[in-house]
Amino acid sequence: MIVAEAKPLAEIQGMIQGYRKILIAGCGTCVTVCLSGGAQQVEILAASLRTAWKQQGLAWEINEETQLRQCDPMFVQQIRDRTGEYDAVLSMACGAGVQTMAETLGDIPVLPALDTLFFGGADGQGGFVELCAACGQCILSRTGGVCPVARCAKGLTDGPCGGAQAGKCEVAKDTPCAWQLIYVRLLRLGQLHLLKESTPPKARRVHPARLVREG
């Protein structure tokens, strides 16, 4: 899933300054799961902004809506007719959702309420951890299912840097060393021989990537 977190309220307030009628749009997929941009967070952000405006004596209007998936124009189309009345849309989706909405709505500012952080998985209640860097050339078969591209602070793909202590990364002391994890996993799998194979260099990614299924 794509993991994102809400921007500081002050930043959001700065972004929407000057707009008097705003639609806050949540997204029902990844950002709901990571507790950042689902229906409940939309409600909370709307209440927060209304309270802030009330404090300033402003009677501007905020409405709320949550799409199933903002990164698909077909879902965004469903609200297109209703968005004409707004000065701006504050999207609580990831960057992909914000852009799809901006593209689909076309003539209305679509502003991000979240910072998109990483591709990751759940890590206990309320916790999420980065697991994939979307490099486009997966090597997990050689690394015991632990990605050094995403999980090694230095992105090393051919073994540890040597700076780790007690299994922890020298860059961030509470982060496990990805290469230690790889070693332990391969040991358990009886596949330590894979470490002797060198990983071929990856082709440099050209952005933006596209994927088109052949019909």
Added chain:
Amino acid sequence: MIVNAVPPCQAACPIQMDVQGYVAAISRGDLQEADRIIRRTNPFPSVCGRICTRECEFVCRRGQKVDEPVAIRVLKRFAADRAESVVPCGPEKPYYEERIAVVGSGPAGLTAAHDLALLGYGVTVFEAEDELGGMMTRGIPGYRLPLEVVRKEIERILSLGVEARTSQVLGRDFTLHDLREEYQAVFLAMGSEKSFCPDCRGVDLSGVLTAVDFLKDISRGERPDPGEKVVVIGGGHTAIDVARTCLRLGAGEVSVVYRRTIDEMPAGMDQVEEAQEEGVAFRFVTAPVEFLGVKTVEKMRCVKMKVDKSCKGKGSLVCVEGSEFDIKVDSIILATGYGPRTEPVQELFDSLDGKVEIKDGSGATNMAGVFVGGDFLSGPTSVVQAIASGRTGADSIHRYLRSLAPVDTPEPVVLDDLDDQVAALVPRAQRRKIPALPVEERIKNFEEVELGYTLEEARAEAGRCLNCSAGAVVSYECASCLNCVLVCPYEVPRPGAERAEIDISQCQACGICAGQCPAAAIDLGLDPREKHREILREVLDRAGREAPGAFVLQFMCDFRQSRVPPSESGKAVYQVFRPGLGRMDVYELLAPFQAGAAAVQVAACRDQDCKFKDCAGWVRKNVKRAARVMDDLGLDPGQLSIVQE
């Protein structure tokens, strides 16, 4: 996984009362709503609240797995006694032309009359006694069921336009034929009060009485002297009622003689215990052989019995040879079984087995338009069984008169027992003792023994209900984040194939998952989210109008016994109640500020006092999160606080 099922208390009740619904209403102090829910299916709640055999309590899931069952009967009594009397609203005059005769005004007859009157029929009730009520007014002693309680319920039924004719005996003053001439349908519910006497020599001696006649005399205000030594024969409620009555009449030694064991007594164990407390002695596996005396009974010859368990059912009884012994008595009262008086309607009875012939469960006899019900059909049962039978009778008569097909009601799916691991996580809370008159005081008179709960006691007891079947339901909006799996203190939600699944049979309805669901996809049967939002909006609108910018909003828990937390002086205080504050979300804590609140107070329980596991902790977390948002907004987070006494 069960997603929709009936709690066992409701399923076990012969009239399928929405127990969970009215108990929840009592827990939030809404007695009118509780009374309204009860009266939907029961026109005699204050009677059942006193003498119901409470099938519901025996299957209560709290009693099965956690500690003791919820005191459902006493809670019903509390709601029915305390709710303001609202006269049921029936049609001004009968809607239908057909008129219906009900013979017998016990719980079955009067319930049928009540339901038929509400359906729009003109109903006339015929009663052989000089007062309506059957065994409720002419059988059960006042120390268990005060007459005025029954009379009040009967008045409500009569206020629907039901006509009552007392001292009218079927077979003496009118016949079934007469009724069929004048009425389009007849409901026969004359009860089961013909005593079966044991086949003993001496049964005709003076001093040998039947329980029904004895209790009828008592209910009319007579106070006969039963003598010093009284023996009551039988093991049902009536036997216990008679024995306790005799104590109140001044008898010195009262014993109940029952031919089987204590476990096989049809009387409720609570009644047996109360009788024992008062001094009634019990002789089990003992049967009378002969009543001895000259004109007046002086002795009873008994024999010990043995239960032969090799036989089917309860086992057959065998006399123990040579075990005869005599008991000195001044009177013997027989409570050894009852049957219907068949003579006035002999044509309805099978000549071979003496049972009334009915076509099906509707109670329709072979005679068109004549229906039977209550104890008259089933033999002696309980008030609630009779009410159920009355309801069936009314429904059957309505269908008969309107030519409606019978409705095939499917058997309800009943909630499973709580899993042991879930039950182990439910905080324990002992059942509130039911206040009663002290023994030495109660045996002196016929005052009601049980005193009922106070409001605080009733709310606390109602708060013990596990709210079975009113728990969390996951909608299609679920994003499968599985946050519910992680936050549930009872470990009930599970990752399902398509979304999170919550087994309604295990859910405790604390609502913590609903408060933490990022997709707002979880709702509870116990007050849905939309209802809460609406109430909050209404209160905030009112507060905003009445005290703009200067009001305090307090969130209160339905299950807290004490409801008055400290408030800010000089500010108008508005309160919003929730069935557990753990189900609130951060939005609800912020919304009052959006409406101009000066402060928001959350009257949370202390961890050890809370009905729900971990609920107080989640309240603290939510308040902390909301306070962070307030800080970000430049508001004083101190405006939002948890208040405890």
